[in-house]
Amino acid sequence: MREPAFVLGVLVSGSGTNLQAILDAIEAGDLKAKVGVVVSNVATAKALDRAKAARVPAIVVDHKAFPSREAFDAAVVEVLQAHRVDCVVLAGFMRLVTPTVLDAFPNRVVNVHPALLPAFPGVRAQRQALEYGVSISGCTVHFVDAGTDTGPIIAQAPVPVLDADDEATLTARVLQKEHELLPIVLQWIAEGRVVVEHPEGGRPRVRVRIGP
Ligand code: GAR
Numbered sequence: 001m002r003e004p005a006f007v008l009g010v011l012v013s014g015s016g017t018n019l020q021a022i023l024d025a026i027e028a029g030d031l032k033a034k035v036g037v038v039v040s041n042v043a044t045a046k047a048l049d050r051a052k053a054a055r056v057p058a059i060v061v062d063h064k065a066f067p068s069r070e071a072f073d074a075a076v077v078e079v080l081q082a083h084r085v086d087c088v089v090l091a092g093f094m095r096l097v098t099p100t101v102l103d104a105f106p107n108r109v110v111n112v113h114p115a116l117l118p119a120f121p122g123v124r125a126q127r128q129a130l131e132y133g134v135s136i137s138g139c140t141v142h143f144v145d146a147g148t149d150t151g152p153i154i155a156q157a158p159v160p161v162l163d164a165d166d167e168a169t170l171t172a173r174v175l176q177k178e179h180e181l182l183p184i185v186l187q188w189i190a191e192g193r194v195v196v197e198h199p200e201g202g203r204p205r206v207r208v209r210i211g212p
Contacts, residue, residue, distance in 0.1 A: 006190035007036040009085030011076070011093035016047025017175060018091035018112055018182055023054045025183035033190050037083035039076055041095055057083065063095060073100035080104070087189055090144065091182070094123075097144060107196050109144040110189070112182050114174045116140060116156055121149035126170045129161060137161050137170065139178045141185040143196065143206070152196055152206045154188075157181045 010019050019038060025031035038051035041063045051058035059079050066072035077100060080088060088101065090111040102109055115125035117140040120132070129137040138158040145151035157177045161170060188194050193209045 006033040007084055007086045008033050008089055008186065009080040009083060009087070010035055010038045010047075010051075010089045010091050011095075012038060012040045012045055012047035012091055013042045013094040014045055014047060014092045016045065016050045016092065018089075018178055019047050020050050021179035022089065022091070022183055022186065023050065023056070025187075031183045031187050031190070033087075033186060036085050037079060039079055041072075041093070047092070069096070069098050070100050073098045077101055077104045087186070089182070089186065096148060099146060102144065102146065107143055110154070110185070111142055111144045111149070111151070112178050113140045113142065113149050114171065114178065116158065117142060117149055117153060124167070126174060127167045130165060130167060130170060135161050137174060139174050139181055141181055145204075152204045154194055154206045154208065155181055155185050 008022065010022065012019055022031065023035060026033060035056045037057045037059060038047060039059050039061055040048050041061060043060045043062060048058040061072065061075050061079060063072045066075065086108065088105050088109045097109065113125060115129055116138045120128040136158050138156055140153055140156045142153045143151040159174050159177050188208055195207045195209065196204050197207055198204050
């Protein structure tokens, strides 16, 4: 009998190249999961076309139609639960999520961020890195908590910042690294290798079990 699939719900707002990397990794057999649903808060997001091309349900939940973040998040949770999602991936989702989502999927909401956190949280992280003058930036995959890009870090990958870089070139180089890292981390989670520990008096930390 085939094992039941690990079901991802991918939240997007824009171009969806990280969604594409997930879909490609599934197609290649490197990520043993299925995308159960893609939810966008932006009706024109190119990510929706990518979902449709992969025959994945693509649903728009427009945040502007809701009176509060919580009401919007409740509608998103309803869609995710209706599609039996095990793990929620924020893949270029440009909204902060509230406890309404986090409580529905405890330690099961993952974000990809285009910098080496805790450096450069929030928006336009690549521009922040350039303005600061770092010579190495990168990307971070982390569990989401109630803060902005503050949740326990699962994995990071470095990317060099070159003298000639502008925001566009650095963004492209970091994005390529995101496409490599995110599917790997999702496979770890699907395999149950990623554990969040709560050291007494310390921050929650992630341990990734390597090996069989
Ligand atoms: C990615 O670089 C992702 O890290 C970033 O938006 C881009 C989405 O690209 N997310 C954030 O900045 C969230 N704070 P994509 O739509 O092509 O995957």
